Amino acid sequence: MNALYHLYINPLEKCNLRCRICYTRKSSPILTEEQILNFIYRYQKEHEVQTVTLCGGEVFALPYMTHCINILNQEGIFIQVVTNGTIDRLDELERPNFVNLIVSVDGLKDYHDKNRGEGNFNKSIDFLKKARRLGFHTEIFSIVTRQNLKQIDEFEKYINGMLGKTDITYHPRKPLNYLKQHPVSNIQGDVEGFDFLTKEELIVLMKTKKTFPPKTLGCYQISLMSDGKVYGCCEGFESIGTINDTIKHLIESFKRKLQKSCSNCIQPDFMCGMKEILNYQVDHDRD
Ligand SMILES: C[S@@+](CC[C@H](N)C(=O)[O-])C[C@H]1O[C@@H](n2cnc3c(N)ncnc32)[C@H](O)[C@@H]1O
Ligand code: SF4
Ligand code: SF4
Incomplete structure (x- = not known):
């Protein structure tokens, strides 16, 4: 199964920014470098690991993170980092070609800074430019609300002009249906100036752009979170075990959950709070 070659690790929820529409809690537990490496080494004894995606919180706020990435790269593991791009430690990373930096840019400067704070658009764009120069793989994640939806064409033109052709994955702002159901990642944040997409807008976005979740889903992988719990995907809340379980047990419970x-x-039953929309879309695609 392809999903088993990929691990998702969220070592911390804490962050250097306080984005106005971030849905995650800034809770305290933080995985140590040793915990992360031991988990991956144990996993490798059961199954090959090709890629590890690191997300947070902000992983570049962790002093050990660049060392940890260098070690994993030496093991031949490709690393993806989801980052806000405001903490530049790129010079500490030894193998740019083994790292994909997925930087969050929510739209043009004024809109991005309204969510993420003054000056952060320029920081993240400079980070992306430098990363490109140094030979890192780069991508963009971009949260979509009703306000920046209208600016997508202009945004893409700006990014492609500034950075060259860049892969952008759009994250529709987690809908209220997601926030109502998720027991932990459920911070609503500001709504004024950042309205949730309507059902119709969401459907068009998912049909016309690369999105997360993608319209065909399949966005699951074994996911280790900062509190040591393990889930079947990065948005998981139905745990399949903990960091202390055997890898065999985790893989079996992951497979059992998928089979069901x-x-x-x-x-x-959750589908990122988009069950109704995704089912509607599938029904109409079938027509
Ligand atoms: C929780 S952040 C952690 C990584 C890093 N701090 C960053 O901002 O890229 C992971 C991704 O979730 C996105 N995100 C945050 N709040 C969101 C929301 N309310 N709806 C959809 N995506 C959101 C971020 O833009 C980012 O791409
Ligand atoms: S979206 Fe990322 S950068 Fe912004 S507060 Fe949330 S975790 Fe931090
Ligand atoms: S809950 Fe479902 S749709 Fe959401 S990330 Fe997990 S697998 Fe993907």
Whole structure:
């Protein structure tokens, strides 16, 4: 199964920024470098690991993070980092070609800074430019609300002009249905100036752009979180075990959970709060 070659690790929820529409809690537990490496080494004894995606919180706020990435790269593991791009430690990373930096840029300067704070757009764009120069792989994640939806064409033109052709994945702002159901990542944040997309806008976005979750889903992988719990995807809340369980047990419970699902989602009753929309879309695509 392809998903088993990929691990998702969220070592901390804490962050150097306080974005106005961030849905995650800034809780305290932080995985140590040793915990992360031991988990991956144990996993490797059961199954090959090709890629590890690191997300947070902000992983570049962790002093050990660049060392940890260098060690994993030496093991031949490709690393993806989801980052806000405001903490530049690029010079500490030894193998740019083994790292994909997924930088969050929410739109043009005024809009991005309204969410992320004054000056952060320029920091993240400079980070992306430098990363490109140094030979890192780069991508963009971009949260979509009703306000920046209208600016997507202009945003893409700006990014492609500034950085060259860049892969952008759009994250529709987590809908209220997501926030109502998720027991932990459920911070609503500001709504004024950042309205949730309507059902119709969401459907068009998912049909016309690369999104997360993608319209065909399949966005699951074994995911280790900062409190040591392990889930079947990065948005998981139905735990499949903990960091202390055997890898065999984790893989088996991951597979069992997937087998029970008749959709391409590991939490089919949840589907990131988009069940109604995704089912609607599938029904209409079938027509
Ligand atoms: C929680 S952040 C952690 C990584 C890093 N701090 C960053 O901002 O890229 C992971 C991703 O979730 C996105 N995100 C944050 N709040 C969101 C929301 N309310 N709806 C959808 N995506 C959101 C971020 O833009 C980022 O791409
Ligand atoms: S979106 Fe990322 S940068 Fe912004 S507060 Fe949330 S975790 Fe931090
Ligand atoms: S809950 Fe389902 S749709 Fe959401 S990330 Fe997990 S697998 Fe993907």
